[in-house]
Amino acid sequence: MTAAAPVLIGTVADVDRHDTGPGHPERPARLVAVERGFEAVRLAGAAIPLEGRPARFSELTAVHGEAYLEALAQLCEAGGGDIDADTRASAGSWTTALAAAGLGLSAVEALRRGEADAAFVAPRPPGHHATAGRAMGFCLINNVAVTAAALANGGDRVAIIDWDVHHGNGTQDIFWDDPRVLYASTHEWPTYPGTGRATDTGGPGAPDLTVNVPLPAGATGDVARAAVDEVIGPAIEAFAPDWVLVSAGFDAHRDDPLADLAWSAGDYADLTRQVAALAPRPGRLVCFLEGGYDLDALALSVGSTVAALAGVDHRSEAPTSGGPGRDAVASAARIRARIQGGPS
Amino acid sequence: MKFDRILVAVDGSENSVAAVTWAADLASSTGAEVIAVHALGLLERIDRELEPSEPHRDEIRQRFETEWCAPLDGVRNRRLLRDGSAVPVLLGVADEEDVDLIVLGSRGLGGYPELLLGSTSTQVAQHSHRPVTIVPTA
Numbered sequence: 001m002t003a004a005a006p007v008l009i010g011t012v013a014d015v016d017r018h019d020t021g022p023g024h025p026e027r028p029a030r031l032v033a034v035e036r037g038f039e040a041v042r043l044a045g046a047a048i049p050l051e052g053r054p055a056r057f058s059e060l061t062a063v064h065g066e067a068y069l070e071a072l073a074q075l076c077e078a079g080g081g082d083i084d085a086d087t088r089a090s091a092g093s094w095t096t097a098l099a100a101a102g103l104g105l106s107a108v109e110a111l112r113r114g115e116a117d118a119a120f121v122a123p124r125p126p127g128h129h130a131t132a133g134r135a136m137g138f139c140l141i142n143n144v145a146v147t148a149a150a151l152a153n154g155g156d157r158v159a160i161i162d163w164d165v166h167h168g169n170g171t172q173d174i175f176w177d178d179p180r181v182l183y184a185s186t187h188e189w190p191t192y193p194g195t196g197r198a199t200d201t202g203g204p205g206a207p208d209l210t211v212n213v214p215l216p217a218g219a220t221g222d223v224a225r226a227a228v229d230e231v232i233g234p235a236i237e238a239f240a241p242d243w244v245l246v247s248a249g250f251d252a253h254r255d256d257p258l259a260d261l262a263w264s265a266g267d268y269a270d271l272t273r274q275v276a277a278l279a280p281r282p283g284r285l286v287c288f289l290e291g292g293y294d295l296d297a298l299a300l301s302v303g304s305t306v307a308a309l310a311g312v313d314h315r316s317e318a319p320t321s322g323g324p325g326r327d328a329v330a331s332a333a334r335i336r337a338r339i340q341g342g343p344s
Numbered sequence: 345m346k347f348d349r350i351l352v353a354v355d356g357s358e359n360s361v362a363a364v365t366w367a368a369d370l371a372s373s374t375g376a377e378v379i380a381v382h383a384l385g386l387l388e389r390i391d392r393e394l395e396p397s398e399p400h401r402d403e404i405r406q407r408f409e410t411e412w413c414a415p416l417d418g419v420r421n422r423r424l425l426r427d428g429s430a431v432p433v434l435l436g437v438a439d440e441e442d443v444d445l446i447v448l449g450s451r452g453l454g455g456y457p458e459l460l461l462g463s464t465s466t467q468v469a470q471h472s473h474r475p476v477t478i479v480p481t482a
Contacts (some may be wrong), residue, residue, distance in 0.1 A: 024387075025390065084385070084429050084430060084431070084464070085355075085383075085385045085387060085388070085429075085430065086385045086386045086387045086429065087429075091472040134431070134432075136432075137385075137386055137429065138386065141444075166386075188425055191389075191427050192384065192385065192386050192389070192427045192428060193427060193428045193429060193430035193432075194426055194427040194433065195428075257389075257390050258386060258389055258390060259389075282347075
């Protein structure tokens, strides 16, 4: 057996003051579950703790409007409140969000120093619904977008793969017309936030660089693997990124209360291997926690993912297959073929 | 002013009932169609015990279509349940349907009007390029 590859792991658990109130599914206990998942790589001797740093304001303004950021900071300073029916900020949310947004930046810095082959960071609050000027869907700062923007501003090409069960409307919106960043998503359809049609393929400045594969309720892991093999993978290979970032939500798990896909922890291991193969070389892959609200499913799924990053086979649940959705993948593939073939 | 289509935001709150009633009155005097819209957010898919989501989604649809939209029963109307956050959903449907007026309650569920982020009604009023009426609760 070959030795496990080193993986950087980090959360904001130590500084987590983001209080969403009683009964809210996006809760601090999620990071405790993530820590349970990390045991999978700790046991293999592959875990390298990541020393995070808070994001600087100037790193956030690469993605978000200053007026929005100032309003958010002001809301937290005033004690917090409801931003919309789903999304809440508390007094400690601003400092927690800065630490969360800094995790990915720290991971990139450590990977550039050659400290590991991949990184898994667990920011909280999650990020992929946050747009340039709006908090929504439990998200305040778009963590993966902050890291992608920093890389792109440094001259790198970045591919973002988003396998959270919800479409990452914020990330798509931020990079819609940006030729330096490819955004690819699998997500349940229809469900929140109502975006992510397969026909949404990018703005005039970034044609074909948005890749959406909407999946029906009940879709199993084999459908997700096909989406990567047949649609997302070829698009990323053609784009030839310098970095691959993953919006790794775990709410497509069959036990998640917020959605209706039917994946298992084992599916995340397989998806991770597929995605890792799309990175140009070791040390150019960072996974970011997004959603995932069943704590046991989250722990198992994170465990499978970080183990796969380390090259360790750790699947506490068997991969799934047989659900609906192959036609949705074929349809997304046809849409991309039509685009690449030009007008017909 | 001619009213062909009036969008009204519906979230089941007391203020939203006032807005739906006001929109129904305007529609009955102008002959306009009312398009009632409810944005189904993330938390509405569950109850606070984190129970499975689909039955709850059906329950929300049922309440939206029968209870919350009841004042529309006498006028021409459509009832649209859309996934998403309220402000982008309302502005999006307003554009899709090319409505002449958007009607909202003064303070629905969510929002923080004292700060810039604003409640649903203040944000829609700020960002809409169509006339907006904000209806206070009586």
